[in-house]
Amino acid sequence: KQEVTQIPAALSVPEGENLVLNCSFTDSAIYNLQWFRQDPGKGLTSLLLIQSSQREQTSGRLNASLDKSSGRSTLYIAASQPGDSATYLCAVRGPSNSGNTPLVFGKGTRLSVIA
């Protein structure tokens, strides 16, 4: 059964720092991996989707990498801003040898960027 772990659970950084959020998953036979952002009391906003055949995806100041064989992904945020404060969720779809499996989530990293 697929399990997703995110480290750290919480992170506080000063504005302007570059930072890395980590995600690991137990079964490497995934279809894709998706990073989401959730603001307090709000829904999930998709940030980046990486297919199993891809190594990374970039959107603005965000870069997500995927090392499928080792079951790891990182989300890199450059030049952090207070508006980046939110919970970041990693989710994987798969394993791909089990049919139409649902997205499995980690417990998230709660990020605070201090002005």
Added chain:
Amino acid sequence: DTAVSQTPKYLVTQMGNDKSIKCEQNLGHDTMYWYKQDSKKFLKIMFSYNNKELIINETVPNRFSPKSPDKAHLNLHINSLELGDSAVYFCASSRQYSYGYTFGSGTRLTVV
């Protein structure tokens, strides 16, 4: 314009009542889902429907019954509500397999 919309956004009700949450997507996706986010903010799959057919039914009390009248709608009916049912319920949709998910904004259910 909303891709995945849920109603209501907030629902406060008494123990023992029956309530429904509605979800609609206008993305033309094949598959729809219900997720529950508990007090510790952990998101867990409850149900999945593909073209109106139930394909995933995790260990959820049978007081919860999903219904999909068509490919664009997936409703969640909950009977005999309990205090422990208080949570945020998210609807989502996707195409099959290698596509990403789109989530609704959630329904915050509070049972008193």
